[in-house]
Amino acid sequence: MSFPALKIGNLTARIPVVQGGMGVGISLSGLASAVANQGGIGVIAGAMIGMKEPDVAKDPLTANLRALRNEIEKARQLTNGIVGVNLMVALTTFSQMVRTAIEHKADIIFSGAGLPLDMPKHLFQACEEKKEDFKTKLVPIVSSARAASVIAKKWISRFNYVPDAFVVEGPKAGGHLGFKAEELYDPAHALEVLVPQVVEVVKPLEDKYGKAVPIIAAGGVYSGADIKKFLDLGASGVQMGTRFVATHECDADERFKQSYLAAKAEDVTIIKSPVGMPGRALDNSFIHAAREGNKKPFKCVFHCVHTCEQEKTPYCIAQALINAMKGNLERGFAFCGANVSRVNKITSVRELMDSLQHEFDDAMASLSKSVQSMFNGNKS
Structure with missing residues (x-):
């Protein structure tokens, strides 16, 4: 049986899989277009996207x-599928990046690392100033039903705009996490608990405004069986990051990908990021040196994130992630999801999508057998 499609407004993804926006430079036009070509939603990560520009x-x-403009245009040349952009609210350039993504017709803007309370304003301003009707979908990334409710109320009261979808990101995600450190292993914050809570908050909105607001489950989603599990809990799709790193089309250096292949469960650690949030990464000598006080505060050139206190932080998070993307892991580190130790080979995006379909089919077949077995048992 084929996957159910993921519909966000007038956009339809044949496969209900959003490729997570992974910065810095891990998911650019190469990976995003490959995912879009296979029927999923490809996502370009906007964080420090200009790292290779000579004047950065x-x-x-x-x-x-x-x-950002160039990567959207490159992706458009490579695919007719759905291409989104991930923009962190914490970026100092957030409003300008949102405008640029809208004006260059990104299909969707996914936005987390803070509450994107004003995002519809940029869409309306672009339409008014350019005298053009932009169709970019606006999708907040949240880690609680409360956050989803706050955003929805604010958008509706100030802009008369209902969010086009929500990504619900649980504590098993890679990179920066929207939880306190002590909440990461609390069962009350598990994605399996969060998804039905957000579905419950969103349902009255759908009924009142006559608009579908799909929920996309993220953080620790790894297999086709996981996809089935979250669809059964009320999600309309999933977001996945870690498995897409281990693809030929991923934009990171080969050494970055190899670090995923070599990773064991005990190599995954939670760091206290300079941006003021916990983050999940692969432990290495760089992280050890930072923890032991062997890194010193630096002179900031990028000013990329509002919440970074450069005079107190022992290293530049942007530079560390740029180094990692280039394969220089001794001068940075790789963010990863909780399931990174399950990655055992580098494959193509097509093969990955096919394997997710097979895993989903197997989970469906297994359920069907269980139901049949119960039915037969009841008959006898």
Whole structure:
């Protein structure tokens, strides 16, 4: 049986899988277009996207806006599928990046690392100023039903705009996490608990405004069986990051991908990120040196994140992630999801999507056998 489609407004993804936006530079036009070509939703990560631009240290805003524009255009040349952009609210350039993504017709903007309370304003302003009707979908990333409710109420009261979907990201995700450190292993915050809670909050909105608001489950989703589990809990799709890193099309250096293949469960650690949030990463000598106080505060060139206190932090998170993306893991580290130790080979995006379909089919067949077995048992 084929996957149910994921519909976000007038967009339809044949496969209900959103590829997570992974920065810095892990998911750019190469990976995003490959996922879109296979019927999923490909996502370009906007964080420090201008890292390779020659003027990034001198004029980071211009460099990042140019690079975002170029990556959207490159993706468009490579696919007719759905291409989104992931933009963190914490970015100092957030509003300008949102405008650029809208004006260059990104299909969707996914936004987390803070509450994107004003995002519809940028869509309306772009439409008014450019005298053009932009169709970009706006999808907040939340880690609680309360956050979803706050955003929805704010958007509706201020802009008369109902969110087009929500990504619900649980504590097993890679990278920066929207939880306190002590909540990461609390069963009350498990994704299996969060998804039905957000579905419950969103249902009255759908009924009142006559608009479907699909829920996309994220954080620790690894297999086709996981996809089935979260669809059964009320989600309309899932977001996956870790498995897409181990693909030929992923935009990271080969050494970054190899670090995933070599990872064991005990190598996964939670760091206290300079941006003020916990983050899940692969432990290494760089992280040890930072914890032991062997890294010193630095002179910031990028000013990329509002919440980064450069005078107190022992290293530049942007530079560490840029180094990692280039394969220089001794001068940075790789963010990863909780299931990274399950990755055992590098494959193509097509093969990955096919394997998710097979795993989903097996989970469906297994359920069907169980039901049949129960039915037969009741008959006898």
